Structures are given as C-alpha cells and as structure tokens.
Amino acid sequence: MESALPFVAAKAVPGIDPAAYHDPEIFRAEEERVFRHAWIFAGFTDELARPNDYLTRRVGGLDVLVQNFDGELRGFRNVCTHRFAMIHRAPRGNGMLRCGYHGWTFDRDGVPYGIPGNEANFGLDREGRCGRALTPVAVGVCGRFVFLRVAAEGPDLGDWLGVYADVLRHASEIFVRPFDERSMEWAANWKMGVESVLEVYHADLTHPTTFRKLVKGDWRCDYDGAHSRGVTGVSDKSARWWDGVSERLGFRPSPILRDYDHLHIFPNLEIGFTRGAVMSVQTYDPLGPDRCALNLRLFLADPDGDSGKGGPAARRLIEEGARDLNVALLREDQEASELAFRGCRQTGRPALLGQNEERIQQFHAVWRGMMEV
Ligand code: FES
Numbered sequence: 001m002e003s004a005l006p007f008v009a010a011k012a013v014p015g016i017d018p019a020a021y022h023d024p025e026i027f028r029a030e031e032e033r034v035f036r037h038a039w040i041f042a043g044f045t046d047e048l049a050r051p052n053d054y055l056t057r058r059v060g061g062l063d064v065l066v067q068n069f070d071g072e073l074r075g076f077r078n079v080c081t082h083r084f085a086m087i088h089r090a091p092r093g094n095g096m097l098r099c100g101y102h103g104w105t106f107d108r109d110g111v112p113y114g115i116p117g118n119e120a121n122f123g124l125d126r127e128g129r130c131g132r133a134l135t136p137v138a139v140g141v142c143g144r145f146v147f148l149r150v151a152a153e154g155p156d157l158g159d160w161l162g163v164y165a166d167v168l169r170h171a172s173e174i175f176v177r178p179f180d181e182r183s184m185e186w187a188a189n190w191k192m193g194v195e196s197v198l199e200v201y202h203a204d205l206t207h208p209t210t211f212r213k214l215v216k217g218d219w220r221c222d223y224d225g226a227h228s229r230g231v232t233g234v235s236d237k238s239a240r241w242w243d244g245v246s247e248r249l250g251f252r253p254s255p256i257l258r259d260y261d262h263l264h265i266f267p268n269l270e271i272g273f274t275r276g277a278v279m280s281v282q283t284y285d286p287l288g289p290d291r292c293a294l295n296l297r298l299f300l301a302d303p304d305g306d307s308g309k310g311g312p313a314a315r316r317l318i319e320e321g322a323r324d325l326n327v328a329l330l331r332e333d334q335e336a337s338e339l340a341f342r343g344c345r346q347t348g349r350p351a352l353l354g355q356n357e358e359r360i361q362q363f364h365a366v367w368r369g370m371m372e373v
C-alpha cells in the first residue's frame with residue numbers, strides 16, 4: 001500500500017468556535033457545505049447485491065436513496081416528482097422504485113415510466129416524463145463500501161479517499177459480513193462523537209478497563225486529503241488472545257493491519273481494526289445540532305462464517321465478547337461526549353488541542369476549509 005502524507009502537528013492550538021457544535025444556523029450551513037459536498041458512506045455492496053435492492057439515507061438534511069438496477073447502482077433524491085412523497089420509506093429493502101402515494105414508478109434514469117392514469121389526467125409524453133425525472137445523487141464504490149454525494153460536481157471517490165482507498169479495498173477482502181449492527185442515539189453534536197475516536201489521550205481515564213487494556217497507548221498518525229489514520233500497538237496480552245482465536249477458529253486476519261489501526265474518512269465514517277481480526281465500522285450521523293446517531297457494525301475476519309473451523313458456538317462466544325466490549329467502550333465515549341456537549345453550550349472559549357490531539361486539529365482544519373470560516 002502507498003503510504004500517506006506526514007503531518008506536522010502544532011502544539012496547543014485552539015479548536016473551532018464552541019458555537020459550531022450547537023448553533024442551528026451553523027448546523028444548517030454544515031449540512032449544505034460539508035454533508036452535501038462530501039462523499040458520505042451509505043452501506044455495503046452486499047446490501048445492494050440483487051436487482052431492486054435499495055438503501056435510503058438522510059444526507060445533509062435531504063432524503064436520498066441508492067438502488068440496484070440490473071446490477072448497476074444508481075442514486076437519487078428520495079422525493080417523488082409528482083407531489084413530494086418519500087418514495088422508499090424503509091432504511092433498506094427490495095422493490096421497484098415506485099412511490100407509495102399514487103404509484104408513479106421510476107426507471108434507472110429516474111424517469112417516471114409508469115404513471116397511473118397518465119393519458120386521461122396528465123398526458124405526459126416522453127419529453128414530459130423526462131421533465132419529471134428524479135434528481136440524481138452520485139454513487140461511488142470502493143471495495144464493499146458504498147458512498148453517496150449529493151452535489152453534482154466534485155472529486156471522484158478514488159481521489160477523495162486518496163491512499164486510504166487501498167485500506168478500504170483490503171478490508172473488503174478480509175471482512176465480509178457484519179455479525180452485529182446497532183444504532184445508538186447520543187445527546188451530542190456529531191462532531192463530538194467523531195472527536196472522541198480521533199485520539200487515545202482519553203483512554204486512561206475514560207476507558208480504564210476497556211479500550212485501555214487493549215492497546216499500548218503509543219500513537220502514530222498520518223493524513224491524506226480530508227482524512228486521517230491513527231495507529232497504536234495492541235497490548236501483548238490482547239495480541240496473543242486474538243492470534244489464538246484466529247488460529248483456533250480459522251480466521252484469516254489481515255497480515256497488514258496488525259495493530260489497532262483507526263481510519264477517519266471525513267466527515268463521519270470511523271473504522272477501527274484490532275489485530276487484523278476485528279473491524280468496527282461507525283458513522284456519527286447528525287440528527288440535529290444537539291443529537292446524533294451512532295451507527296455501528298462489527299465484523300470478524302472469518303470469511304467462512306458459521307461453517308468455519310471451531311463451529312458456530314465458539315464463534316458466537318467471540319462475537320459476544322467483541323460486541324460487549326465495543327458497546328461498553330462506546331457507552332463510555334457517549335457519556336464523555338454528552339457532557340462535553342453540555343459544556344460547549346456554556347462557553348465562548350474554544351477548546352485547546354494538544355499535539356496528541358493532532359487528528360482533531362486536522363479535522364477542524366478540514367471542517368473550517370469546507371465551511372469557509
Ligand atoms: S406523490 Fe408520488 S406518486 Fe404521487
């Protein structure tokens with residue numbers, strides 16, 4: 001894999017204005033300038049494998065969808081061009097792109113080809129129907145990772161991801177299906193959630209019995225474009241344990257991601273790898289200035305699943321352990337983030353970011369750049 005760029009961290013720089021975490025005006029500007037212009041992770045190709053499989057998401061305050069049309073993924077705004085109804089309502093499913101209100105049905109170009117009572121009531125010819133096409137949304141795929149971009153113009157996904165595209169492609173070969181998927185609502189701005197995973201400074205006090213036991217605590221960072229990576233060694237005990245599990249259960253762990261490797265794909269996709277055997281995929285999705293949803297998926301490096309060595313019972317035990325640990329440490333992060341969010345509304349003084357918080361320094365620099373502040 002290509003190596004990412006070095007980054008020289010500054011000592012003790014101020015963070016973004018505290019209002020950036022809670023001000024409704026800034027939140028609306030952020031939806032427009034950040035979320036509608038960045039590539040936003042939407043799901044995995046496995047969820048869109050069959051014709052008519054679809055996913056719906058809310059990106060930058062807009063409802064969007066991605067759907068498989070005979071093997072090709074197409075994205076659209078999820079708003080019917082007849083009278084504004086939401087076309088697909090479930091977060092995921094399988095079905096024609098047909099609006100449930102009056103039944104207009106759309107093709108792969110977003111053009112309504114089926115309009116009940118068209119001749120008698122609308123009289124739309126081909127040109128008229130094209131004039132009622134859905135607004136497209138860009139779709140990009142890297143390995144199994146599917147991204148959407150609302151803005152019509154922008155870099156293609158490969159350029160956007162830079163050197164980290166290789167990591168996503170590599171991870172897509174190792175980690176095939178999630179064994180756990182959950183959503184938790186946090187009473188905090190989404191950036192508080194992201195910032196909680198961009199440093200290990202908080203590990204000693206916030207995660208003394210969870211994350212701290214897992215890692216050595218050294219911290220190496222690199223950067224490319226809007227994104228960053230942080231790496232810390234897995235503790236000897238944890239490394240031995242995961243290597244033993246991988247051996248006994250016939251996992252095929254990554255030969256490259258041997259530490260605790262953490263990737264931040266701007267703005268809100270966070271991917272953590274433990275000893276190449278576990279992958280945690282998180283998004284911190286904004287629900288409002290003061291709320292976000294942490295969506296979590298956990299994977300093991302077991303391409304054979306239940307039919308693998310060791311059998312389903314042993315695998316289940318490992319899954320439960322990994323899930324419980326992740327949920328416990330995310331609760332710890334949630335508590336810390338919610339309290340920090342409460343605090344940021346009581347002050348006009350920005351945070352102070354140390355050298356060991358360099359990835360937050362870079363996150364803020366990218367955010368400021370996109371927000372033009
Ligand atoms: S609003 Fe969609 S068919 Fe009428």
Ligand SMILES: [Fe+2]
Nearest residue numbers: 196197207333
């Ligand atoms: Fe944490």
